[in-house]
Amino acid sequence: MSAAIPHDDLCLAPLRGVTVRTFRNVHARWFTPPDRAVSPFLPTFAGAKVRLTLLRDIDPALGQSVPLVPQVIGKEPGELRTLLRAFKALGYGCADLNAGCPWPFVTKKGRGAGLMREAAAFARMLEAGCEELPGGFSVKVRLGLDRPGLLLERMEMMNGFPLREVTIHARTAQQMYEGSVNLDAFGAALAACRHPVVYNGDLRTPGDLSRLKARFPGVTRWMVGRGLAADPFLIERLRGGTAAREALRLKGFLDDYLTECEGELPGPAAVLGRMKELWSYLHTALEQGGRAWAGIKICHSIEEYRRVVDGEFERFSGFVGDGERAGIG
Numbered sequence: 084m085s086a087a088i089p090h091d092d093l094c095l096a097p098l099r100g101v102t103v104r105t106f107r108n109v110h111a112r113w114f115t116p117p118d119r120a121v122s123p124f125l126p127t128f129a130g131a132k133v134r135l136t137l138l139r140d141i142d143p144a145l146g147q148s149v150p151l152v153p154q155v156i157g158k159e160p161g162e163l164r165t166l167l168r169a170f171k172a173l174g175y176g177c178a179d180l181n182a183g184c185p186w187p188f189v190t191k192k193g194r195g196a197g198l199m200r201e202a203a204a205f206a207r208m209l210e211a212g213c214e215e216l217p218g219g220f221s222v223k224v225r226l227g228l229d230r231p232g233l234l235l236e237r238m239e240m241m242n243g244f245p246l247r248e249v250t251i252h253a254r255t256a257q258q259m260y261e262g263s264v265n266l267d268a269f270g271a272a273l274a275a276c277r278h279p280v281v282y283n284g285d286l287r288t289p290g291d292l293s294r295l296k297a298r299f300p301g302v303t304r305w306m307v308g309r310g311l312a313a314d315p316f317l318i319e320r321l322r323g324g325t326a327a328r329e330a331l332r333l334k335g336f337l338d339d340y341l342t343e344c345e346g347e348l349p350g351p352a353a354v355l356g357r358m359k360e361l362w363s364y365l366h367t368a369l370e371q372g373g374r375a376w377a378g379i380k381i382c383h384s385i386e387e388y389r390r391v392v393d394g395e396f397e398r399f400s401g402f403v404g405d406g407e408r409a410g411i412g
């Protein structure tokens with residue numbers, strides 16, 4: 084077990100196409116950053132040569148404002164070792180294994196949550212990871228594939244490895260990202276797990292965090308994904324901050340993010356795609372978010388996007404309050 088963490092540890096979830104390096108860095112410039120982040124997954128591959136472009140998201144030389152744990156998706160222990168050695172060459176002492184990706188084309192191949200299907204194959208990946216990164220290897224799982232009890236069945240095997248932590252997204256893979264989190268099944272897995280556990284799933288407001296803490300007082304590590312994409316002020320709010328969320332700060336962040344994406348991505352379509360992906364979450368936290376989203380999702384150029392966003396901020400009417408959604412816990 085690692086040393087106790089003195090305060091709640093707030094970790095940014097990996098969201099492919101959203102919580103990428105540029106997002107993490109620009110977010111940290113404008114808002115209270117999370118304590119750390121797990122990168123969107125990098126796939127293992129056959130062969131010994133690691134393409135540098137594969138590592139761009141996690142490359143420390145390109146700037147990482149938030150302490151980062153790179154994540155891997157794959158099913159071959161040898162390929163996992165190759166990628167973990169590339170991480171080590173960049174200076175990383177930790178990495179996370181994705182055993183939670185729910186897409187059927189991934190799970191059918193035994194990757195992502197598909198790793199949970201067969202205990203022996205899963206164990207071989209954990210063994211390789213723990214050997215390559217002693218004390219630094221972790222795993223992110225679901226409650227199961229089509230039933231929530233599967234994680235519990237795998238726990239004895241997982242307890243046999245010196246994992247740094249286990250992040251549990253409290254849904255089955257079959258649920259994808261929908262339906263409610265299953266806190267009973269999470270609690271059962273938590274009780275059976277000898278590793279530090281990170282709670283993950285639908286944590287979006289300070290109210291959610293206090294309900295979860297009341298129910299699971301032993302948990303001190305929390306992962307937030309879509310909640311932070313929707314509300315970039317989320318970390319300061321979860322830390323107890325009561326200052327009003329300012330439209331100007333949000334606008335400054337969005338302008339900077341757009342500029343940095345233009346510098347990073349190959350063309351306007353990719354930039355627009357990146358901004359729309361973020362707005363697909365962000366709009367849900369804004370009072371007039373539905374109107375904003377309706378305008379933004381049909382933009383065909385960066386200029387049009389800028390016009391729509393500038394217009395929305397001229398008539399900005401606030402953020403959705405805490406009390407407006409039924410919380411979890």
Ligand SMILES: Cc1cc2nc3c(=O)[nH]c(=O)nc-3n(C[C@H](O)[C@H](O)[C@H](O)COP(=O)(O)O)c2cc1C
Binds near residue numbers: 122
């Ligand atoms: C668009 C998208 C991309 C995701 N990419 C990853 C990923 O690369 N690796 C991973 O472990 N989970 C990934 N997830 C799952 C999230 O990390 C997280 O487990 C899930 O969204 C539940 O947490 P939340 O309710 O706080 O968002 C992704 C989820 C979404 C919606």
